[in-house]
Amino acid sequence: MTIIPEDIIIDNIVAEAELEGQECVLNHHDDLERPAVDFLCHQMGFELPGGKHKADSELRIPVCEECVQGLTSGEWILFYCVGCNESQWLQKKYAKMNYQEGTNIIALKTCPKCHNELLD
Numbered sequence: 020m021t022i023i024p025e026d027i028i029i030d031n032i033v034a035e036a037e038l039e040g041q042e043c044v045l046n047h048h049d050d051l052e053r054p055a056v057d058f059l060c061h062q063m064g065f066e067l068p069g070g071k072h073k074a075d076s077e078l079r080i081p082v083c084e085e086c087v088q089g090l091t092s093g094e095w096i097l098f099y100c101v102g103c104n105e106s107q108w109l110q111k112k113y114a115k116m117n118y119q120e121g122t123n124i125i126a127l128k129t130c131p132k133c134h135n136e137l138l139d
Contacts, residue, residue: 043083045097046106055081059090061126063101078126080104090123097124103133 041055059082062074078101083089089095089108095117098107111118 023025031119038081038087041081042083043086044104044106045083045086045099047085053083053085056084057082057087059086059124061101061124093123096122098127099124100127100130100133102127102129105130105132 022121038055038058043055047053059080061078063078063082064070064072064074065077067073080099086097090097094111096109096111096114098109100106
């Protein structure tokens with residue numbers, strides 16, 4: 020069970036108003052700008068005793084229609100690095116691992132890119 024603070028719910032209403040003029044920030048096969056049609060929201064927080072999760076912030080990523088379709092198709096997995104905001108798509112049929120049914124997004128604390136930057 021996830022506990023969602025009221026201010027995050029109110030922030031969602033504000034986010035809808037902020038969507039206008041936003042561009043998709045996820046990785047695409049080309050450099051075309053795509054207008055955002057929605058936000059991909061990922062609750063950030065920590066685990067409480069007893070297995071409950073406490074959300075204390077929310078990551079909002081503007082996404083285009085093509086990315087929404089990719090996320091909902093069940094054919095793709097989005098790897099998103101919270102550390103540096105990089106993203107990478109993986110088509111499930113080419114994956115070397117068997118991902119659990121319903122896995123569409125994997126949020127990473129760090130990725131190889133930002134991990135290597137920390138070492139430099």
